[in-house]
Amino acid sequence: MNVLERLFEAQLTIGSQQILWREVVGNAFGFASAIGGMRRRVWAWPVGIVGNALLFTVFFGVAFSNPQHTTLYGQAGRQVFFIITSIYGWLLWRRVRRANRADGTDRPAITPRWATPRERLAYLGFWVAGVVVLQWGFAAIGAGFPAPRWYFWCDAWIFVGSIVATYAMARGWNDFWLAWIAVDVVGVPLLVHSGFYPSAVLYAVYGGLVLYGFFVWLKASREEISPERELAGARA
DSSP states (O other), rough: OOHHHHHHHHHEETTTTEEEEHHHHHHHHHHHHHHHHHOTTTTTTHHHHHHHHHHHHHOOOOTTTOOOOOOOHHHHHHHHHHHHHHHHHHHOOOOOOOHHHHOOOOOOOOBBBOHHHHHHHHHHHHHHHHHHHHHHHHHHOOOOOOOOOHHHHHHHHHHHHHHHHHHHHHHTTHHHHHHHHHHHHHHHHHHHHHHHHHHHHHHHHHHHHHHHHHHHHHHHHHHHHHHHHHHHHHHH
16 A cells, blocks of 8 residues: 555544545535635635535445445535536636736625525525435435435435525625524534534534634625626716
8 A cells, every 4th residue: 555545544543443545634624614715715715625525425335334334325415516616616716816906906706796586596596406305316316324214315405405595605705604604503413413513513513603604704894895796987
């Protein structure tokens, strides 16, 4: 086994539990990305992508061995969509940041705002429809162990909610923080139930960061004026 293989398979022993170091490191990258997102820094997106790639190998146990001998298809699949959505957010925030610098301003990459009623209806509809469809798909695939039906509903809720939250973050909607809270309420108990303790701990801690970040963005959305709002005011 070469050095890279040893690093990939390295485990941390806590009591009787074996935990992959890449689960710990992947979640550390995810936490750093959340802090960067709260501060509206462009680097939050590539840092998050690294964490998503590591966590995909943790949750997709059918292809990458993990101590839990469990595959969470929803958790693994959402890492793929995280990466796709993060690329979109990365490009969008970088473009806005460059435009701000070209104008001689020092604004953050995005100015927070609430989603419009139409935007909110769209993402809520997507969330509900996605959960209904995906819970059936996850149940058809199976969990690799005798899982109750609620397990697949929870996995689908987390999967679709994570996509909604990441997209909302890319668009700069305050709603993104509330979507994450809804995901965490279901995600933490499911991760504990499945034995992914570092991820469960991170998401519990992340819940506190989400609440703080929500009020930070809410304050910014009230105090800052986006270029679009400035233009609208000038026209008026």
